[in-house]
Amino acid sequence: MTERPFRRLALIGVGLIGSSIARAARAAGLADEIVANARTETTLAKVRALELADRAEPDPARAVEGADLVILCTPVGALAEVAARIAPCLAAGTILSDVGSTKQSVIRDVEPLLPQGVHFVPAHPVAGTEFSGPEAGFAELFQGRWTILTPLAGTDETATARVERFWRAMGAMTARMEPGHHDRVLAIVSHLPHLIAFTICNTADHLEQQAKEQVLDYAASGFRDFTRIAASDPTMWRDVFLNNREALLEMLARFNEDVQAMARAVRWGDAGYIEDSIARGRRIRQALIEKKQA
Amino acid sequence: MTERPFRRLALIGVGLIGSSIARAARAAGLADEIVANARTETTLAKVRALELADRAEPDPARAVEGADLVILCTPVGALAEVAARIAPCLAAGTILSDVGSTKQSVIRDVEPLLPQGVHFVPAHPVAGTEFSGPEAGFAELFQGRWTILTPLAGTDETATARVERFWRAMGAMTARMEPGHHDRVLAIVSHLPHLIAFTICNTADHLEQQAKEQVLDYAASGFRDFTRIAASDPTMWRDVFLNNREALLEMLARFNEDVQAMARAVRWGDAGYIEDSIARGRRIRQALIEKKQA
Numbered sequence: 001m002t003e004r005p006f007r008r009l010a011l012i013g014v015g016l017i018g019s020s021i022a023r024a025a026r027a028a029g030l031a032d033e034i035v036a037n038a039r040t041e042t043t044l045a046k047v048r049a050l051e052l053a054d055r056a057e058p059d060p061a062r063a064v065e066g067a068d069l070v071i072l073c074t075p076v077g078a079l080a081e082v083a084a085r086i087a088p089c090l091a092a093g094t095i096l097s098d099v100g101s102t103k104q105s106v107i108r109d110v111e112p113l114l115p116q117g118v119h120f121v122p123a124h125p126v127a128g129t130e131f132s133g134p135e136a137g138f139a140e141l142f143q144g145r146w147t148i149l150t151p152l153a154g155t156d157e158t159a160t161a162r163v164e165r166f167w168r169a170m171g172a173m174t175a176r177m178e179p180g181h182h183d184r185v186l187a188i189v190s191h192l193p194h195l196i197a198f199t200i201c202n203t204a205d206h207l208e209q210q211a212k213e214q215v216l217d218y219a220a221s222g223f224r225d226f227t228r229i230a231a232s233d234p235t236m237w238r239d240v241f242l243n244n245r246e247a248l249l250e251m252l253a254r255f256n257e258d259v260q261a262m263a264r265a266v267r268w269g270d271a272g273y274i275e276d277s278i279a280r281g282r283r284i285r286q287a288l289i290e291k292k293q294a
Numbered sequence: 295m296t297e298r299p300f301r302r303l304a305l306i307g308v309g310l311i312g313s314s315i316a317r318a319a320r321a322a323g324l325a326d327e328i329v330a331n332a333r334t335e336t337t338l339a340k341v342r343a344l345e346l347a348d349r350a351e352p353d354p355a356r357a358v359e360g361a362d363l364v365i366l367c368t369p370v371g372a373l374a375e376v377a378a379r380i381a382p383c384l385a386a387g388t389i390l391s392d393v394g395s396t397k398q399s400v401i402r403d404v405e406p407l408l409p410q411g412v413h414f415v416p417a418h419p420v421a422g423t424e425f426s427g428p429e430a431g432f433a434e435l436f437q438g439r440w441t442i443l444t445p446l447a448g449t450d451e452t453a454t455a456r457v458e459r460f461w462r463a464m465g466a467m468t469a470r471m472e473p474g475h476h477d478r479v480l481a482i483v484s485h486l487p488h489l490i491a492f493t494i495c496n497t498a499d500h501l502e503q504q505a506k507e508q509v510l511d512y513a514a515s516g517f518r519d520f521t522r523i524a525a526s527d528p529t530m531w532r533d534v535f536l537n538n539r540e541a542l543l544e545m546l547a548r549f550n551e552d553v554q555a556m557a558r559a560v561r562w563g564d565a566g567y568i569e570d571s572i573a574r575g576r577r578i579r580q581a582l583i584e585k586k587q588a
Contacts, residue, residue, distance in 0.1 A: 126515045130579070146512060175511075185508045186515070188498055193516035196490060199556050201575035203549045204482055214479045216578075216585050217469075218440060221420045221484035222491075225519050227582055230575030238568045241560050252557050255497045256550075262493050263546055266535050274532045281495035281524030284510075285424070288521055291510050 019137030092117025312367030313431030386411030
Protein backbone atom coordinates (compact mmCIF):
# COMPACT_ATOMS: atom_id res chain seq x y z
CA MET A 1 0.00 0.00 0.00
CA THR A 2 1.29 3.47 -0.94
CA GLU A 3 1.89 5.79 1.97
CA ARG A 4 -0.59 8.65 2.19
CA PRO A 5 0.76 12.23 1.85
CA PHE A 6 -0.27 13.21 5.41
CA ARG A 7 -0.77 11.24 8.61
CA ARG A 8 -3.30 13.51 10.28
CA LEU A 9 -5.22 16.36 8.67
CA ALA A 10 -6.87 18.80 11.07
CA LEU A 11 -9.59 21.08 9.73
CA ILE A 12 -10.46 24.08 11.90
CA GLY A 13 -13.94 25.01 10.69
CA VAL A 14 -16.16 22.73 8.61
CA GLY A 15 -18.43 24.98 6.55
CA LEU A 16 -18.75 24.77 2.79
CA ILE A 17 -14.99 24.80 2.19
CA GLY A 18 -13.82 22.81 5.22
CA SER A 19 -16.37 20.05 4.67
CA SER A 20 -15.52 19.91 0.96
CA ILE A 21 -11.85 19.46 1.84
CA ALA A 22 -12.81 16.67 4.25
CA ARG A 23 -14.76 14.90 1.52
CA ALA A 24 -12.19 15.47 -1.24
CA ALA A 25 -9.18 14.58 0.90
CA ARG A 26 -10.80 11.35 1.98
CA ALA A 27 -11.87 10.49 -1.57
CA ALA A 28 -8.32 11.07 -2.80
CA GLY A 29 -6.73 9.26 0.14
CA LEU A 30 -4.65 12.25 1.22
CA ALA A 31 -4.50 11.59 4.97
CA ASP A 32 -4.59 8.58 7.27
CA GLU A 33 -6.87 10.42 9.65
CA ILE A 34 -9.07 13.52 9.45
CA VAL A 35 -9.92 15.54 12.56
CA ALA A 36 -12.58 18.21 12.27
CA ASN A 37 -13.06 21.06 14.73
CA ALA A 38 -16.14 23.26 14.87
CA ARG A 39 -17.16 26.01 17.26
CA THR A 40 -20.72 24.83 17.96
CA GLU A 41 -22.13 21.51 19.10
CA THR A 42 -24.73 21.77 16.28
CA THR A 43 -22.02 21.77 13.64
CA LEU A 44 -20.08 18.98 15.37
CA ALA A 45 -23.26 16.89 15.39
CA LYS A 46 -23.63 17.43 11.63
CA VAL A 47 -19.99 16.41 11.11
CA ARG A 48 -20.68 13.18 12.96
CA ALA A 49 -24.00 12.54 11.20
CA LEU A 50 -22.44 13.14 7.78
CA GLU A 51 -19.35 11.11 8.80
CA LEU A 52 -17.13 13.86 7.45
CA ALA A 53 -14.17 13.11 9.71
CA ASP A 54 -12.63 10.33 11.77
CA ARG A 55 -12.98 12.55 14.82
CA ALA A 56 -15.14 15.59 15.59
CA GLU A 57 -13.29 17.68 18.17
CA PRO A 58 -14.77 20.67 20.01
CA ASP A 59 -11.38 22.05 21.17
CA PRO A 60 -9.23 23.51 18.37
CA ALA A 61 -6.06 23.10 20.43
CA ARG A 62 -6.69 19.37 20.85
CA ALA A 63 -7.74 19.06 17.21
CA VAL A 64 -4.30 20.14 15.95
CA GLU A 65 -2.31 17.91 18.31
CA GLY A 66 -0.32 15.39 16.29
CA ALA A 67 -1.52 16.80 12.97
CA ASP A 68 1.08 17.23 10.21
CA LEU A 69 -1.33 19.36 8.12
CA VAL A 70 -3.64 21.92 9.72
CA ILE A 71 -6.00 23.97 7.55
CA LEU A 72 -7.86 26.93 8.97
CA CYS A 73 -11.32 27.07 7.37
CA THR A 74 -13.11 29.65 9.52
CA PRO A 75 -14.16 33.11 8.31
CA VAL A 76 -11.03 35.29 8.10
CA GLY A 77 -12.23 37.53 10.93
CA ALA A 78 -11.91 34.62 13.37
CA LEU A 79 -8.37 33.60 12.39
CA ALA A 80 -6.42 35.70 14.90
CA GLU A 81 -8.32 34.16 17.79
CA VAL A 82 -8.11 30.64 16.36
CA ALA A 83 -4.39 30.98 15.70
CA ALA A 84 -3.81 32.17 19.28
CA ARG A 85 -5.58 29.09 20.62
CA ILE A 86 -3.84 26.50 18.47
CA ALA A 87 -0.35 28.02 18.25
CA PRO A 88 0.99 26.47 21.51
CA CYS A 89 -0.05 23.00 20.29
CA LEU A 90 1.55 23.15 16.84
CA ALA A 91 4.62 20.91 16.73
CA ALA A 92 7.71 21.94 14.77
CA GLY A 93 7.44 20.63 11.22
CA THR A 94 3.67 21.01 11.09
CA ILE A 95 2.33 22.60 7.92
CA LEU A 96 -0.30 25.25 8.64
CA SER A 97 -2.47 26.52 5.80
CA ASP A 98 -5.79 28.31 5.41
CA VAL A 99 -8.52 28.97 2.85
CA GLY A 100 -9.17 32.67 3.46
CA SER A 101 -10.30 34.97 0.64
CA THR A 102 -7.98 37.73 1.89
CA LYS A 103 -4.30 36.95 2.23
CA GLN A 104 -2.56 40.02 3.64
CA SER A 105 -4.88 40.04 6.65
CA VAL A 106 -4.40 36.33 7.27
CA ILE A 107 -0.63 36.74 7.22
CA ARG A 108 -0.90 39.78 9.50
CA ASP A 109 -3.16 37.94 11.98
CA VAL A 110 -1.63 34.46 12.03
CA GLU A 111 2.07 34.59 11.22
CA PRO A 112 3.32 36.48 14.30
CA LEU A 113 1.66 33.94 16.61
CA LEU A 114 3.31 30.82 15.22
CA PRO A 115 6.08 28.98 17.03
CA GLN A 116 9.41 28.44 15.27
CA GLY A 117 9.52 25.50 12.89
CA VAL A 118 5.86 25.66 11.86
CA HIS A 119 5.56 26.03 8.08
CA PHE A 120 2.85 28.57 7.23
CA VAL A 121 1.56 28.32 3.65
CA PRO A 122 -1.38 30.72 3.11
CA ALA A 123 -3.76 29.50 0.41
CA HIS A 124 -7.07 30.44 -1.17
CA PRO A 125 -9.23 27.98 -3.12
CA VAL A 126 -11.13 30.21 -5.55
CA ALA A 127 -14.24 28.07 -5.44
CA GLY A 128 -17.57 28.18 -3.72
CA THR A 129 -21.31 28.22 -4.09
CA GLU A 130 -24.00 30.44 -2.63
CA PHE A 131 -24.68 27.77 0.00
CA SER A 132 -22.96 27.37 3.35
CA GLY A 133 -22.49 24.91 6.21
CA PRO A 134 -21.09 21.34 6.42
CA GLU A 135 -24.02 19.87 4.51
CA ALA A 136 -23.33 22.18 1.54
CA GLY A 137 -19.85 20.80 0.81
CA PHE A 138 -19.01 18.24 -1.85
CA ALA A 139 -15.83 16.45 -2.91
CA GLU A 140 -15.80 17.90 -6.45
CA LEU A 141 -15.95 21.57 -5.39
CA PHE A 142 -12.31 22.27 -6.25
CA GLN A 143 -12.10 20.35 -9.51
CA GLY A 144 -10.94 22.55 -12.37
CA ARG A 145 -10.81 25.58 -10.05
CA TRP A 146 -7.75 27.55 -9.01
CA THR A 147 -6.17 27.47 -5.59
CA ILE A 148 -3.85 30.43 -5.12
CA LEU A 149 -0.91 30.04 -2.73
CA THR A 150 0.77 33.12 -1.29
CA PRO A 151 3.89 31.75 0.44
CA LEU A 152 6.02 34.23 2.41
CA ALA A 153 9.64 35.00 1.58
CA GLY A 154 10.84 32.64 4.30
CA THR A 155 8.35 29.81 3.71
CA ASP A 156 9.90 26.36 3.33
CA GLU A 157 9.70 25.36 -0.35
CA THR A 158 9.07 21.70 0.48
CA ALA A 159 6.06 22.66 2.60
CA THR A 160 4.68 24.89 -0.15
CA ALA A 161 5.10 22.12 -2.72
CA ARG A 162 3.32 19.62 -0.45
CA VAL A 163 0.35 21.99 -0.08
CA GLU A 164 0.29 22.42 -3.87
CA ARG A 165 0.23 18.65 -4.38
CA PHE A 166 -2.53 18.35 -1.78
CA TRP A 167 -4.77 20.76 -3.74
CA ARG A 168 -3.92 19.23 -7.11
CA ALA A 169 -4.80 15.80 -5.76
CA MET A 170 -8.28 17.23 -5.01
CA GLY A 171 -8.58 18.35 -8.64
CA ALA A 172 -7.56 22.00 -8.28
CA MET A 173 -5.13 23.95 -10.43
CA THR A 174 -2.58 25.89 -8.39
CA ALA A 175 -0.90 29.26 -8.82
CA ARG A 176 1.44 31.32 -6.65
CA MET A 177 0.98 35.01 -6.06
CA GLU A 178 2.33 37.81 -3.91
CA PRO A 179 -0.24 38.36 -1.08
CA GLY A 180 -0.93 42.02 -1.93
CA HIS A 181 -1.38 41.21 -5.58
CA HIS A 182 -3.79 38.41 -4.66
CA ASP A 183 -5.85 40.83 -2.61
CA ARG A 184 -6.11 43.38 -5.44
CA VAL A 185 -7.07 40.78 -8.06
CA LEU A 186 -9.67 39.22 -5.77
CA ALA A 187 -11.03 42.66 -4.89
CA ILE A 188 -12.07 43.30 -8.48
CA VAL A 189 -12.96 39.74 -9.45
CA SER A 190 -14.87 38.68 -6.36
CA HIS A 191 -15.15 41.12 -3.47
CA LEU A 192 -16.43 44.12 -5.47
CA PRO A 193 -19.00 42.03 -7.41
CA HIS A 194 -20.30 40.69 -4.12
CA LEU A 195 -20.46 44.14 -2.54
CA ILE A 196 -22.36 45.44 -5.58
CA ALA A 197 -24.73 42.49 -5.60
CA PHE A 198 -25.54 42.95 -1.91
CA THR A 199 -26.03 46.66 -2.50
CA ILE A 200 -28.43 46.41 -5.44
CA CYS A 201 -30.52 43.94 -3.44
CA ASN A 202 -30.69 46.59 -0.72
CA THR A 203 -31.66 49.28 -3.20
CA ALA A 204 -34.50 47.06 -4.42
CA ASP A 205 -35.45 46.19 -0.85
CA HIS A 206 -35.89 49.88 -0.04
CA LEU A 207 -38.48 50.43 -2.76
CA GLU A 208 -42.10 50.89 -1.76
CA GLN A 209 -43.86 47.55 -1.16
CA GLN A 210 -45.71 47.24 -4.49
CA ALA A 211 -42.62 47.89 -6.61
CA LYS A 212 -40.64 45.46 -4.44
CA GLU A 213 -43.02 42.61 -5.19
CA GLN A 214 -42.79 43.38 -8.87
CA VAL A 215 -39.00 43.24 -8.63
CA LEU A 216 -39.43 39.61 -7.60
CA ASP A 217 -41.92 38.91 -10.41
CA TYR A 218 -39.68 40.31 -13.14
CA ALA A 219 -36.31 39.34 -11.69
CA ALA A 220 -35.48 37.13 -14.67
CA SER A 221 -34.69 40.21 -16.70
CA GLY A 222 -31.31 40.82 -15.05
CA PHE A 223 -31.75 41.27 -11.32
CA ARG A 224 -31.77 37.52 -10.69
CA ASP A 225 -28.10 37.13 -11.68
CA PHE A 226 -27.18 39.53 -8.88
CA THR A 227 -29.23 37.75 -6.24
CA ARG A 228 -27.41 34.45 -6.69
CA ILE A 229 -24.12 35.84 -5.48
CA ALA A 230 -25.94 37.98 -2.91
CA ALA A 231 -27.08 34.77 -1.21
CA SER A 232 -23.58 33.95 0.08
CA ASP A 233 -22.64 33.59 3.74
CA PRO A 234 -22.96 36.91 5.66
CA THR A 235 -20.23 36.30 8.25
CA MET A 236 -17.72 35.21 5.66
CA TRP A 237 -18.39 38.24 3.45
CA ARG A 238 -18.47 40.74 6.29
CA ASP A 239 -15.02 39.48 7.26
CA VAL A 240 -13.75 39.60 3.68
CA PHE A 241 -14.84 43.21 3.22
CA LEU A 242 -13.33 44.31 6.53
CA ASN A 243 -10.08 42.41 5.91
CA ASN A 244 -9.46 43.55 2.35
CA ARG A 245 -10.52 47.12 2.99
CA GLU A 246 -7.83 49.03 1.12
CA ALA A 247 -7.97 47.03 -2.11
CA LEU A 248 -11.76 46.87 -2.03
CA LEU A 249 -12.17 50.62 -1.52
CA GLU A 250 -9.65 51.28 -4.31
CA MET A 251 -11.56 49.07 -6.79
CA LEU A 252 -14.87 50.53 -5.60
CA ALA A 253 -13.53 54.04 -6.27
CA ARG A 254 -12.56 53.02 -9.82
CA PHE A 255 -15.99 51.45 -10.35
CA ASN A 256 -17.67 54.61 -9.02
CA GLU A 257 -15.78 56.76 -11.51
CA ASP A 258 -16.89 54.47 -14.32
CA VAL A 259 -20.49 54.41 -13.12
CA GLN A 260 -20.56 58.21 -12.94
CA ALA A 261 -19.18 58.44 -16.48
CA MET A 262 -21.92 56.06 -17.62
CA ALA A 263 -24.60 58.08 -15.78
CA ARG A 264 -23.33 61.23 -17.47
CA ALA A 265 -23.47 59.54 -20.89
CA VAL A 266 -27.06 58.46 -20.23
CA ARG A 267 -28.04 61.95 -19.05
CA TRP A 268 -26.52 63.72 -22.05
CA GLY A 269 -27.37 61.08 -24.63
CA ASP A 270 -23.78 60.13 -25.45
CA ALA A 271 -24.69 57.06 -27.53
CA GLY A 272 -21.08 56.44 -28.61
CA TYR A 273 -19.79 56.19 -25.04
CA ILE A 274 -22.60 53.82 -24.05
CA GLU A 275 -22.09 51.58 -27.07
CA ASP A 276 -18.37 51.43 -26.46
CA SER A 277 -18.90 50.44 -22.81
CA ILE A 278 -21.32 47.68 -23.76
CA ALA A 279 -18.98 46.41 -26.46
CA ARG A 280 -16.17 46.08 -23.88
CA GLY A 281 -18.49 44.03 -21.67
CA ARG A 282 -19.18 41.68 -24.56
CA ARG A 283 -15.50 41.29 -25.35
CA ILE A 284 -14.76 40.27 -21.76
CA ARG A 285 -17.57 37.73 -21.87
CA GLN A 286 -16.17 36.41 -25.15
CA ALA A 287 -12.69 36.10 -23.63
CA LEU A 288 -14.17 34.13 -20.72
CA ILE A 289 -15.92 31.78 -23.12
CA GLU A 290 -12.64 31.25 -24.99
CA LYS A 291 -10.94 30.48 -21.67
CA LYS A 292 -13.79 28.05 -20.92
CA GLN A 293 -14.51 29.92 -17.66
CA ALA A 294 -17.99 31.12 -18.66
CA MET B 295 -60.86 23.60 -38.78
CA THR B 296 -60.83 26.31 -36.10
CA GLU B 297 -60.19 29.78 -37.38
CA ARG B 298 -56.81 31.17 -36.42
CA PRO B 299 -56.75 34.29 -34.19
CA PHE B 300 -55.06 36.46 -36.87
CA ARG B 301 -54.99 36.35 -40.66
CA ARG B 302 -51.65 38.00 -41.23
CA LEU B 303 -48.98 38.70 -38.60
CA ALA B 304 -46.30 41.19 -39.63
CA LEU B 305 -43.08 41.30 -37.62
CA ILE B 306 -40.94 44.41 -38.08
CA GLY B 307 -37.51 43.24 -36.92
CA VAL B 308 -36.53 39.57 -36.50
CA GLY B 309 -33.82 39.47 -33.86
CA LEU B 310 -33.99 37.29 -30.74
CA ILE B 311 -37.51 38.42 -29.83
CA GLY B 312 -39.00 38.81 -33.32
CA SER B 313 -37.74 35.43 -34.48
CA SER B 314 -38.96 33.79 -31.26
CA ILE B 315 -42.44 35.25 -31.86
CA ALA B 316 -42.33 33.90 -35.44
CA ARG B 317 -41.48 30.43 -34.18
CA ALA B 318 -43.92 30.46 -31.26
CA ALA B 319 -46.82 31.96 -33.23
CA ARG B 320 -46.40 29.36 -35.94
CA ALA B 321 -46.11 26.51 -33.42
CA ALA B 322 -49.31 27.67 -31.70
CA GLY B 323 -51.15 28.33 -34.98
CA LEU B 324 -51.81 31.98 -34.18
CA ALA B 325 -51.82 33.40 -37.72
CA ASP B 326 -52.62 32.17 -41.23
CA GLU B 327 -49.57 33.94 -42.59
CA ILE B 328 -46.41 35.44 -41.10
CA VAL B 329 -44.55 38.25 -42.85
CA ALA B 330 -41.11 39.21 -41.54
CA ASN B 331 -39.38 42.48 -42.26
CA ALA B 332 -35.68 43.14 -41.61
CA ARG B 333 -33.46 46.08 -42.39
CA THR B 334 -30.55 44.18 -43.95
CA GLU B 335 -30.39 41.62 -46.73
CA THR B 336 -28.20 39.46 -44.46
CA THR B 337 -30.97 39.14 -41.89
CA LEU B 338 -33.60 38.56 -44.58
CA ALA B 339 -31.45 35.75 -45.98
CA LYS B 340 -31.31 34.17 -42.52
CA VAL B 341 -35.09 34.46 -42.19
CA ARG B 342 -35.46 32.58 -45.48
CA ALA B 343 -32.82 29.97 -44.63
CA LEU B 344 -34.40 29.32 -41.22
CA GLU B 345 -37.89 29.40 -42.81
CA LEU B 346 -39.06 31.70 -40.03
CA ALA B 347 -41.84 33.35 -42.05
CA ASP B 348 -44.07 32.78 -45.06
CA ARG B 349 -42.59 35.91 -46.60
CA ALA B 350 -39.37 37.87 -45.97
CA GLU B 351 -40.05 41.46 -46.97
CA PRO B 352 -37.38 44.19 -47.19
CA ASP B 353 -39.86 47.10 -47.15
CA PRO B 354 -41.57 47.65 -43.78
CA ALA B 355 -44.46 49.54 -45.43
CA ARG B 356 -45.22 46.60 -47.73
CA ALA B 357 -44.76 44.14 -44.85
CA VAL B 358 -47.64 45.63 -42.87
CA GLU B 359 -50.07 45.83 -45.82
CA GLY B 360 -53.03 43.60 -45.14
CA ALA B 361 -51.77 42.56 -41.70
CA ASP B 362 -54.27 42.51 -38.84
CA LEU B 363 -51.51 42.23 -36.24
CA VAL B 364 -48.25 44.16 -36.57
CA ILE B 365 -45.54 43.79 -33.92
CA LEU B 366 -42.57 46.14 -33.86
CA CYS B 367 -39.49 44.16 -32.78
CA THR B 368 -36.64 46.58 -33.51
CA PRO B 369 -34.52 48.30 -30.84
CA VAL B 370 -36.64 51.06 -29.25
CA GLY B 371 -34.39 53.79 -30.70
CA ALA B 372 -35.52 52.85 -34.23
CA LEU B 373 -39.27 52.87 -33.52
CA ALA B 374 -40.02 56.50 -34.43
CA GLU B 375 -38.54 56.04 -37.90
CA VAL B 376 -40.18 52.64 -38.40
CA ALA B 377 -43.56 53.97 -37.26
CA ALA B 378 -43.29 56.89 -39.68
CA ARG B 379 -42.65 54.50 -42.57
CA ILE B 380 -45.45 52.04 -41.83
CA ALA B 381 -48.12 54.43 -40.53
CA PRO B 382 -49.59 55.33 -43.97
CA CYS B 383 -50.07 51.62 -44.76
CA LEU B 384 -51.84 50.61 -41.55
CA ALA B 385 -55.50 49.95 -42.25
CA ALA B 386 -58.19 50.92 -39.75
CA GLY B 387 -58.78 48.03 -37.35
CA THR B 388 -55.17 46.85 -37.44
CA ILE B 389 -53.69 46.03 -34.06
CA LEU B 390 -50.20 47.47 -33.63
CA SER B 391 -48.02 46.24 -30.77
CA ASP B 392 -44.32 46.20 -29.91
CA VAL B 393 -41.84 44.43 -27.64
CA GLY B 394 -39.81 47.38 -26.38
CA SER B 395 -38.20 47.35 -22.92
CA THR B 396 -39.18 51.01 -22.37
CA LYS B 397 -42.84 51.91 -22.68
CA GLN B 398 -43.16 55.67 -22.17
CA SER B 399 -40.68 56.35 -25.00
CA VAL B 400 -42.44 53.93 -27.34
CA ILE B 401 -45.78 55.62 -26.71
CA ARG B 402 -44.16 59.04 -27.17
CA ASP B 403 -42.49 58.00 -30.46
CA VAL B 404 -45.19 55.87 -32.08
CA GLU B 405 -48.64 56.94 -30.93
CA PRO B 406 -48.78 60.44 -32.53
CA LEU B 407 -47.94 59.00 -35.96
CA LEU B 408 -50.77 56.48 -36.14
CA PRO B 409 -53.83 56.96 -38.35
CA GLN B 410 -57.28 56.87 -36.75
CA GLY B 411 -58.70 53.44 -36.14
CA VAL B 412 -55.37 51.69 -35.56
CA HIS B 413 -55.36 49.97 -32.16
CA PHE B 414 -52.02 50.54 -30.44
CA VAL B 415 -51.28 48.06 -27.61
CA PRO B 416 -47.75 48.57 -26.26
CA ALA B 417 -46.29 45.39 -24.79
CA HIS B 418 -43.05 44.10 -23.31
CA PRO B 419 -42.19 40.41 -23.08
CA VAL B 420 -39.84 40.21 -20.07
CA ALA B 421 -37.78 37.43 -21.55
CA GLY B 422 -34.49 37.14 -23.31
CA THR B 423 -31.07 35.58 -23.35
CA GLU B 424 -27.60 37.06 -23.78
CA PHE B 425 -27.70 36.03 -27.46
CA SER B 426 -29.08 38.04 -30.36
CA GLY B 427 -30.12 37.71 -33.99
CA PRO B 428 -32.74 35.56 -35.83
CA GLU B 429 -30.77 32.35 -35.22
CA ALA B 430 -30.86 32.93 -31.44
CA GLY B 431 -34.65 32.78 -31.15
CA PHE B 432 -36.68 29.76 -30.05
CA ALA B 433 -40.38 29.02 -29.73
CA GLU B 434 -40.23 28.40 -25.95
CA LEU B 435 -38.63 31.75 -25.03
CA PHE B 436 -41.82 33.23 -23.57
CA GLN B 437 -43.05 30.16 -21.70
CA GLY B 438 -43.61 30.89 -18.03
CA ARG B 439 -42.36 34.46 -18.50
CA TRP B 440 -44.32 37.67 -18.07
CA THR B 441 -45.45 39.91 -20.89
CA ILE B 442 -46.45 43.32 -19.58
CA LEU B 443 -49.05 45.30 -21.53
CA THR B 444 -49.30 49.06 -21.04
CA PRO B 445 -52.50 50.02 -22.89
CA LEU B 446 -53.34 53.72 -23.13
CA ALA B 447 -56.49 55.26 -21.65
CA GLY B 448 -58.17 55.21 -25.05
CA THR B 449 -56.98 51.78 -26.22
CA ASP B 450 -59.74 49.48 -27.47
CA GLU B 451 -60.32 46.78 -24.82
CA THR B 452 -61.01 44.10 -27.44
CA ALA B 453 -57.66 44.80 -29.09
CA THR B 454 -55.83 44.65 -25.73
CA ALA B 455 -57.53 41.37 -24.87
CA ARG B 456 -56.58 39.88 -28.27
CA VAL B 457 -52.92 40.80 -27.72
CA GLU B 458 -53.11 39.23 -24.24
CA ARG B 459 -54.52 36.00 -25.68
CA PHE B 460 -51.80 36.04 -28.35
CA TRP B 461 -49.05 36.10 -25.69
CA ARG B 462 -50.77 33.54 -23.47
CA ALA B 463 -51.07 31.20 -26.44
CA MET B 464 -47.25 31.40 -26.73
CA GLY B 465 -46.97 30.35 -23.08
CA ALA B 466 -46.51 33.75 -21.47
CA MET B 467 -48.25 35.11 -18.39
CA THR B 468 -49.65 38.60 -18.91
CA ALA B 469 -49.99 41.66 -16.68
CA ARG B 470 -51.15 45.21 -17.27
CA MET B 471 -49.30 48.24 -15.97
CA GLU B 472 -49.28 51.99 -16.28
CA PRO B 473 -46.41 52.88 -18.71
CA GLY B 474 -44.51 55.07 -16.24
CA HIS B 475 -44.77 52.44 -13.53
CA HIS B 476 -43.49 49.81 -15.98
CA ASP B 477 -40.47 51.97 -16.73
CA ARG B 478 -39.60 52.44 -13.05
CA VAL B 479 -39.95 48.74 -12.20
CA LEU B 480 -37.87 47.69 -15.21
CA ALA B 481 -35.26 50.34 -14.39
CA ILE B 482 -34.44 48.64 -11.08
CA VAL B 483 -35.03 45.05 -12.12
CA SER B 484 -33.33 45.06 -15.51
CA HIS B 485 -31.86 48.32 -16.80
CA LEU B 486 -29.79 49.18 -13.72
CA PRO B 487 -28.39 45.62 -13.35
CA HIS B 488 -27.33 45.73 -16.99
CA LEU B 489 -25.75 49.17 -16.63
CA ILE B 490 -23.83 47.98 -13.58
CA ALA B 491 -22.73 44.77 -15.28
CA PHE B 492 -21.42 46.68 -18.30
CA THR B 493 -19.66 49.11 -16.00
CA ILE B 494 -17.86 46.57 -13.85
CA CYS B 495 -16.62 44.85 -17.02
CA ASN B 496 -15.20 48.23 -18.05
CA THR B 497 -13.57 48.73 -14.67
CA ALA B 498 -11.90 45.33 -15.03
CA ASP B 499 -10.97 46.09 -18.64
CA HIS B 500 -9.14 49.23 -17.53
CA LEU B 501 -6.81 47.34 -15.18
CA GLU B 502 -3.21 46.84 -16.20
CA GLN B 503 -2.76 43.89 -18.56
CA GLN B 504 -1.52 41.28 -16.05
CA ALA B 505 -4.35 41.89 -13.59
CA LYS B 506 -6.86 41.82 -16.45
CA GLU B 507 -5.80 38.33 -17.46
CA GLN B 508 -6.10 37.17 -13.89
CA VAL B 509 -9.62 38.58 -13.78
CA LEU B 510 -10.45 36.08 -16.51
CA ASP B 511 -8.71 33.21 -14.70
CA TYR B 512 -10.53 33.79 -11.43
CA ALA B 513 -13.87 34.99 -12.81
CA ALA B 514 -15.76 32.08 -11.27
CA SER B 515 -15.55 33.78 -7.88
CA GLY B 516 -18.28 36.34 -8.65
CA PHE B 517 -17.30 38.39 -11.68
CA ARG B 518 -18.62 35.75 -14.10
CA ASP B 519 -22.24 36.30 -13.05
CA PHE B 520 -21.92 39.92 -14.17
CA THR B 521 -20.43 39.08 -17.56
CA ARG B 522 -23.37 36.95 -18.63
CA ILE B 523 -25.78 39.84 -18.64
CA ALA B 524 -23.04 42.13 -19.96
CA ALA B 525 -22.99 40.03 -23.15
CA SER B 526 -26.38 41.33 -24.30
CA ASP B 527 -26.99 43.22 -27.56
CA PRO B 528 -25.26 46.67 -27.57
CA THR B 529 -27.74 48.51 -29.83
CA MET B 530 -30.73 47.30 -27.88
CA TRP B 531 -29.22 48.32 -24.55
CA ARG B 532 -27.91 51.67 -25.74
CA ASP B 533 -31.47 52.44 -26.84
CA VAL B 534 -32.99 51.21 -23.58
CA PHE B 535 -30.69 53.41 -21.49
CA LEU B 536 -31.34 56.48 -23.63
CA ASN B 537 -35.09 55.89 -23.71
CA ASN B 538 -35.60 55.23 -20.01
CA ARG B 539 -33.24 57.96 -18.90
CA GLU B 540 -35.22 59.51 -16.04
CA ALA B 541 -36.18 56.27 -14.29
CA LEU B 542 -32.73 54.78 -14.83
CA LEU B 543 -30.90 57.83 -13.43
CA GLU B 544 -33.28 57.86 -10.46
CA MET B 545 -32.59 54.20 -9.62
CA LEU B 546 -28.87 54.71 -10.24
CA ALA B 547 -28.88 57.63 -7.78
CA ARG B 548 -30.52 55.42 -5.14
CA PHE B 549 -27.98 52.66 -5.82
CA ASN B 550 -25.13 55.17 -5.55
CA GLU B 551 -26.34 56.32 -2.15
CA ASP B 552 -26.45 52.71 -0.99
CA VAL B 553 -23.01 51.94 -2.41
CA GLN B 554 -21.52 54.99 -0.68
CA ALA B 555 -23.09 53.90 2.61
CA MET B 556 -21.53 50.46 2.13
CA ALA B 557 -18.13 51.97 1.27
CA ARG B 558 -18.32 54.08 4.42
CA ALA B 559 -19.17 50.99 6.51
CA VAL B 560 -16.18 49.15 5.04
CA ARG B 561 -13.86 52.11 5.67
CA TRP B 562 -14.93 52.56 9.30
CA GLY B 563 -15.40 48.89 10.10
CA ASP B 564 -19.14 49.06 10.72
CA ALA B 565 -19.65 45.29 10.87
CA GLY B 566 -23.32 45.61 11.87
CA TYR B 567 -24.23 47.66 8.81
CA ILE B 568 -22.43 45.27 6.47
CA GLU B 569 -24.03 42.18 8.01
CA ASP B 570 -27.46 43.75 7.80
CA SER B 571 -26.96 44.59 4.12
CA ILE B 572 -25.85 41.06 3.30
CA ALA B 573 -28.76 39.58 5.24
CA ARG B 574 -31.22 41.66 3.16
CA GLY B 575 -29.63 40.28 -0.02
CA ARG B 576 -30.15 36.75 1.23
CA ARG B 577 -33.78 37.44 2.10
CA ILE B 578 -34.45 38.70 -1.42
CA ARG B 579 -32.82 35.60 -2.88
CA GLN B 580 -34.96 33.46 -0.57
CA ALA B 581 -38.12 35.29 -1.68
CA LEU B 582 -37.18 34.63 -5.32
CA ILE B 583 -36.69 30.94 -4.60
CA GLU B 584 -40.10 30.82 -2.90
CA LYS B 585 -41.63 32.51 -5.97
CA LYS B 586 -39.81 29.92 -8.13
CA GLN B 587 -38.12 32.75 -10.07
CA ALA B 588 -34.57 31.88 -8.99
